[in-house]
Amino acid sequence: MQVFLTQVLNGLQLSMLVYLLAAGLTLIFGLMNILNLAHGAFFTLGAYCGVVVGSSTGSFWLALLVGPLLPLLLGIALQSMVLQPLAERGRSTHLDLALLTFGLLFATAGAVEWLFGSAFLSIPTPMALSGHLDLLGISYPAYRLFIIGIGLAVAAALTFVFDRTLLGATLRAGVDNRAMVTALGVNINALFAIVFGLGAALAGLAGVIAAPLTSVYSQMGITIVVETFVVVVVGGLGNLRGSFYASLIVGMTNAMSQAYLPEVEMFAIYALLIGVMIVRPQGLFRSVERVA
Amino acid sequence: MSEEATIARTPPTARETVALAAQVQRTTCVLAAAVLLGALALPWLSASYATTLAIEIMIGGIFASGINLLLGGTGLVSLGQGMFLGLGGYGIGIGTTVLGLPLWLSVPATLLVVAILAAGIGAVCTRTRGVEFLLITLAFSQMFFGAAIKLRLTNGSDGMSGIPRPDLTFVGLNSDNPVVFYYYVLIVTIFAVAAMRRIISSPFGSVLAAIRESERRAAAMGYAVGRYKIGAFVIAAIACAAAGVLQAQYTYFINPDSMSWQLSGEGVLMVIIGGATTVAGPLVGAAVFVLAKQGLSIVTTEYMMFFGIFFMLVVALFRNGLVEALKAALWSKS
Secondary structure, eight states: OHHHHHHHHHHHHHHHHHHHHHHHHHHHHHHHOOOOTTHHHHHHHHHHHHHHHHHHHOOHHHHHHHTTHHHHHHHHHIIIIIIHHHHHTTOOSHHHHHHHHHHHHHHHHHHHHHHHOSOOBOOOOOGGGSSEEEETTEEEEHHHHHHHHHHHHHHHHHHHHHHHSHHHHHHHHHHHOHHHHHHTTOOHHHHHHHHHHHHHHHHHHHHHHHTTTSOBOTTHHHHHHHHHHHHHHHHOTTOHHHHHHHHHHHHHHHHHHHHHOGGGTTTHHHHHHHHHHHHOTTOTTOOSOOOO | OOHHHHHHHSOOOHHHHHHHHHHHHHHHHHHHHHHHHHHHHHHHHSOHHHHHHHHHHHHHHHHHHHHHIIIIIIOOOOSOTHHHHHHHHHHHHIIIIISOOOHHHHHHHHHHHHHHHHHHHHHHHTTSOTHHHHHHHHHHHHHHHHHHHHOTTTTGGGOEEOOOOOOOGGGTOOTTSHHHHHHHHHHHHHHHHHHHHHHHHSHHHHHHHHHHHOHHHHHHTTOOHHHHHHHHHHHHHHHHHHHHHHHHHHHTEEOGGGGSHHHHHHHHHHHHHHOTTSSSHHHHHHHHHHHHHHHHHHHOSOHHHHHHHHHHHHHHHOTTHHHHHHHHHHHHHO
């Protein structure tokens, strides 16, 4: 029972980490129709940014603050200076842009390896969170609980912004009917750049908070981004709420298979995805049908 | 602005178009014949290094031809074709080293198993389109990648070695000799390209093109688009598996890296470089890619960074590929 509870918490922690990536990816897709395969690159950049700041100042909290900044700026620049102009020059078929970001993913991994070498780096766990907490009869690392907390907080904040604010209303309208939103006088390009940047910043945040748990290496983004794709497809592309539930499903599947069926660990989530695609190709939580 | 340039801008008449098409066809024939002659004569013309590169180009070309049937022929972008490349290599690896079957039986058995698997995988994947198709093919290839690493049968991440080349002693040849292996690969390549050309120009290929241009219209005309897409998926998988068989024989070795995401992407890159609408495109793309990769490896060890940058530039600037760019150049000249 205690082992099981630990695994549930591990699964929750994995879910929240993937959710931070999936939220941005699914919003970017829903709004701009761009499948950003380079989303993992922002995860890597955030982690390395965190390592640099953390090791030079010795403060995890500063790393946590600064880490997402580089992805934020790069995300805004990528959308407004590369993807948007290309889309306007007739590369609107989202497959072209998906392939472009595929190249960017590997270019970033290569560039990071060139700058930092292929060694495995890490950020030490901050002092305040290095202990264990007693929870329901088990002792669980405080840092992992902290990740769960951040994930839930981001989910709550995103839900609030999405459902209750003007920005959220504009976003929802943009997902539904982009042309109409433009006609109503919204600067859609600025909105795109902001959402892209924020999505990248969330990925960068995930990179920083993952750094004390896992090792930081140049291809870390390539590994996790495939899991993120599984989440956004299971949740329904463009569906923010769906990707939260899908994160939970994927994270739990991962944690449980690691603990109880290690031989299927590498492909349990893909089997899950394929099952979902057979039963509901539009994603488990998609309510609105997309027309081809 | 010269006189000629002004004339070239005026739209051609029907007769001019026919004449131009005939000319383009003649040029294509001459080019193809020249390339074939060059390929036949290559081992005599240059050092073994060129032969090695040519083998890699041809294997890449077959792999890219398979991807091209989906990408250029049907309009489906798959990022998972590496799984079939790997399955081809692992198929003959398991057949010859684990089961102890002779190679002449392992190869057709492998291609048959791949075709059956591809029919099942294709039936699932072709329920989606666009980026969802891209993602689910990626997921399938990751699943096989994971299986190849985890299973004892495939010797985990170390991969399988000792994969045999064809036994040609009955005609007095030894396929361990690079020149002999080169001709073996050349024959397979010619066969594969001819078959692909035949498929694309067949009625089946026309339906695929119709699906690419407008799936709804093709369905409205009464074609069972789902079956055609699965058919294209299976043929593409067989081509990729054939490339995998050759690759494994070439290196005597197969490991999970051949199923990686990056390798599938390299295949897509070859198709895009060459141009997704022609039969020659994948071969041209493979040639450019392999030569660029070799050139880069002399200059730098950071292959991955340049692969990514190269990929981005090609997608952003030469979306229609080099063959189309050449054709456009021919058009504006005549």
